[in-house]
Structure formats: C-alpha cells, structure tokens
Amino acid sequence: MEFNNSQPIYKQIIDDFKKKLIRGELKKGDKIPSQREYAEQVKVNPNTVQRAYREMESMNMVETLRGQGTFISISADRLEEIKMEMAVNLLDYFISEMESLGYSREDILKILSQENTNREGEGTL
Amino acid sequence: MIEFKNVSKSFGSTMALNDVSLVFPRGKIIGLFGPNGAGKSTSIKLIMGLNRPDRGEISVDGEDPQNKKKNLAYLPEIDHLYSWMNIAQAADFTRTFYDDWDEGKYRDLINFLNLQEDMKIAKISKGQRAKAKLLLTVCRRAPYLLMDEPLSGIDILTREEIINTLIRDYREGEQTIIISTHEIAEVESLVDEVIFLDQGKVKLSGNAEDLRIERNMSLVELMKEAFRNAN
Incomplete structure (x- = not known):
C-alpha cells in the first residue's frame, strides 16, 4: 500500500479497509491481520496502526475478541x-x-x- | 520521558544548542530532523551523558542521564565497532557489557538482516556495517533507543531493511525510539512525533499525524517550508 504522506496515515488505513468492505473483499466475520502483522505488511509505525484500529472499533467497523483477533463486525x-x-x-x-x-x-x-x-x-x- | 529545560551547548564559538526546551514523550517513535549542524547529534550525545550542557537541565525519567545509562541504547553515527572483530565477536563484546541483551532477538535478526556471524567488520560493505550496528543496538531491550543518522550514506534497499527491522521489532508503548536523520522521506510512516531543529533551535515540533491534518503537508514539505521561512 502506498501512502500519500500529506494526509494522515491512520485515515488512509481506515479508508483502505472501507474500500475493501464496499468492494466486498472483506465481509462481516472475516478476520483481519493483527495490528503487528498489519504494521509489518504496510511498513507503518505500530502506534499509527493502533490508532487506526481503535478508530475502526469506535466506528463499529471491527471488533477485537480477546485472544482471538480482530474481526469485521460491520452491520449492513x-x-x-x-x-x-x-x-x-x-x-x-x-x-x-x-x-x-x-x-x-x-x-x-x-x-x-x-x-x-x-x-x-x-x-x- | 526525556526532557530538556533551557539547554544550551557550545563548542568553541559554535552554538550547537541555544536555549532548547523539549520533551521526548515515552512510548513513541520520534524523528529528530534538521540539516547538518542543526544540533541533532549534540542533543543525542547530551541525552547519552557523553556531553554535559553548558546551561539548562536534561532528565531521563526525571533523573540525571548519567544514572540512566542502562536504560539507553545508542547507535552512534561513527563506526564504533572494532574493525578486526567479526560479528560474533562484536556481539560477545556487547553482550558482556549489558545485561538486557536479548539472545533470541539476536539470532532472529541476524537472519532477517542477511548477516553472518563470521563476517569481518573490516571486510563488509557500508550497508552491512550499518546493519551490524543496528543489530547490536536493538538486541538490547533498553526502554530508550537513540539512533544518530542510522540511514545516512546507505543504499535505499538497506535503508528499507533497517526501517522494516525497527517496525518489526518495536515494542509498542514500552519503547521510545529517537532517530536523527535528514532522510525524512524515508521515515514518514515510521515516526509518531517530529522535532525540527535548525541552528540549535527548535523550529517546529508535534505529532506527525496532527501536523498532516492541520497543514495538509508531508513531513518533507513541512521541513522545506519551515526552512524557507527561516531564510
């Protein structure tokens, strides 16, 4: 994933997940990478990924289940x-x-x- | 947290830091940016207790840096490894000095960085030497990691390897990394906080994402603008 460095990176991460949801590449119940895996994949500071994941949780896009991982939890x-x-x-x-x-x-x-x-x-x- | 209170430091007639007050927050990756001679290395050496300020105070978690040396891992700009050693010997040397050495991490990273223990420091390339320095610094589980120009003069692929290592290895929340560089573009997505220094003064500082939101600019653009206004 290429980032536009003049825009906040955590927002671009959220937008990327939104697009994947809209295109149907991700669906409710799908497991997404852990924050650490994702940070390594896209080569971004883990604190930034944490901020994006937290925001997606508060937007009810994803939920993190203790010991199991983070899952898409968005309603239709x-x-x-x-x-x-x-x-x-x-x-x-x-x-x-x-x-x-x-x-x-x-x-x-x-x-x-x-x-x-x-x-x-x-x-x- | 590392704090500078009204810190000044001169070398002869050169004012390296001029009444600088700064906070390096805990648990963040902090970019210390600025052109050559801005005061980046001086700041790092003062934190390491290698120099003392002429005026002002520096504290590491509220204490004199001299008392906190075991909490600070340092990657100097110069080649500090003995050239006659191979990597295994250099690791042995570091291991005996610090009890926070993480052997598992060392084994893992030496592979990840494509280094071999029998490589002789004198014989390896500049990029490999940079990676060896990184290896020996990050294998300490120190809460503070200070790196002085870890990317300078190194090819782009090796720079990527170094940045990937830092991301892979970073312990969120508990570890603070201070990285001085003028290769800002390389570390755009690595740093949480930024401090721009110029001629011994802080030009601009703040959270990288907040600065992007406020100014609609990348860190490279912000730095260019800060220095355009200065001249």
Missing part, C-alpha cells in the same frame, strides 16, 4: 452509510475541482450527462 446499515460517505467525498472533490476550473453547476451536470451518453454503449454510469 453501517456499510451503506460508509458507502454513501465515500461517494459524497468523491463528489465533493470532483465538484470543487471543477468549480476551481470555472465550471458552473449547470455546466458540470451537462458534462456528466454528455459523458453518460458517450458511454452508453459501454453500459457504465
């Missing part, structure tokens, strides 16, 4: 929320970048709908 509703959050974040970024280039909301919608027509054959959007 919570997963939907996270999915929507990520979509909104991406849109926020997209819209603010477009606006910084001088596009109006109407222009943006027009471009989106044009792209949609262009891609219709591919079945995307």
Whole structure:
C-alpha cells in the first residue's frame, strides 16, 4: 500500500479497509491481520496502526475478541452509510475541482450527462 | 520521558544548542530532523551523558542521564565497532557489557538482516556495517533507543531493511525510539512525533499525524517550508 504522506496515515488505513468492505473483499466475520502483522505488511509505525484500529472499533467497523483477533463486525446499515460517505467525498472533490476550473453547476451536470451518453454503449454510469 | 529545560551547548564559538526546551514523550517513535549542524547529534550525545550542557537541565525519567545509562541504547553515527572483530565477536563484546541483551532477538535478526556471524567488520560493505550496528543496538531491550543518522550514506534497499527491522521489532508503548536523520522521506510512516531543529533551535515540533491534518503537508514539505521561512 502506498501512502500519500500529506494526509494522515491512520485515515488512509481506515479508508483502505472501507474500500475493501464496499468492494466486498472483506465481509462481516472475516478476520483481519493483527495490528503487528498489519504494521509489518504496510511498513507503518505500530502506534499509527493502533490508532487506526481503535478508530475502526469506535466506528463499529471491527471488533477485537480477546485472544482471538480482530474481526469485521460491520452491520449492513453501517456499510451503506460508509458507502454513501465515500461517494459524497468523491463528489465533493470532483465538484470543487471543477468549480476551481470555472465550471458552473449547470455546466458540470451537462458534462456528466454528455459523458453518460458517450458511454452508453459501454453500459457504465 | 526525556526532557530538556533551557539547554544550551557550545563548542568553541559554535552554538550547537541555544536555549532548547523539549520533551521526548515515552512510548513513541520520534524523528529528530534538521540539516547538518542543526544540533541533532549534540542533543543525542547530551541525552547519552557523553556531553554535559553548558546551561539548562536534561532528565531521563526525571533523573540525571548519567544514572540512566542502562536504560539507553545508542547507535552512534561513527563506526564504533572494532574493525578486526567479526560479528560474533562484536556481539560477545556487547553482550558482556549489558545485561538486557536479548539472545533470541539476536539470532532472529541476524537472519532477517542477511548477516553472518563470521563476517569481518573490516571486510563488509557500508550497508552491512550499518546493519551490524543496528543489530547490536536493538538486541538490547533498553526502554530508550537513540539512533544518530542510522540511514545516512546507505543504499535505499538497506535503508528499507533497517526501517522494516525497527517496525518489526518495536515494542509498542514500552519503547521510545529517537532517530536523527535528514532522510525524512524515508521515515514518514515510521515516526509518531517530529522535532525540527535548525541552528540549535527548535523550529517546529508535534505529532506527525496532527501536523498532516492541520497543514495538509508531508513531513518533507513541512521541513522545506519551515526552512524557507527561516531564510
């Protein structure tokens, strides 16, 4: 995993788990690496990994069972929320970048709908 | 916790540290950053009790560093190993000095670092020598590990090996690592806390993740900015 060093690393770790959940690569009940294993895998300070895991616990994404390890514990509703959050974040970024280039909301919608027509054959959007 | 209170140290007419007050919190990996001559090595030597401050006070867990030597493991910048020794002999030498030597860790790490006991210090490469120094320092279970430029002048793959060793080996919560370097990019994801020194003064310090949140910058960018403003 490559990190963007201008963003907090523990947040990027959490985002990586969120994406894996959204894509279905991780499901409720799956065991995730221990903090130590994960720190070694991604070559990050174990304290940073601890911070990410703690936050994921408080977000009800994972739970740690004494002596057994850390498991995905997310509910279907919570997963939907996270999915929507990520979509909104991406849109926020997209819209603010477009606006910084001088596009109006109407222009943006027009471009989106044009792209949609262009891609219709591919079945995307 | 290691604390500096209004510490100054000069060498001749050069002010190496100028009224520095600092805290190195316990249980963290702390990056001590700055250009050559910033005061990084001086700070580490003062903590090790190898030098005494001209003014001010330094304490290790509330005590004089001289009384805390057994809690401090030190990796000096210079090549301090006897060149006629091989790694096994250098390990023997270290083992007799310190009763916190961890033999299991030594056996494990010598393999992990691709070193062999019969390698002669005089004959091995600079990178291997750096790894040998690291090996002999981290095999002590000291609560404080102080490393002075462990990455300088070493190829990128060896640097990675050194960083991986530190991560693999780090005892969360109980161990404090202070690492001085100007290779900031290499240790971005390794350090919890950062201290930027310049010309004997603290330019900037804080938690690495908090600084990224506040400033939207990497540690490398932060350092560049701090020094741009200085000149």
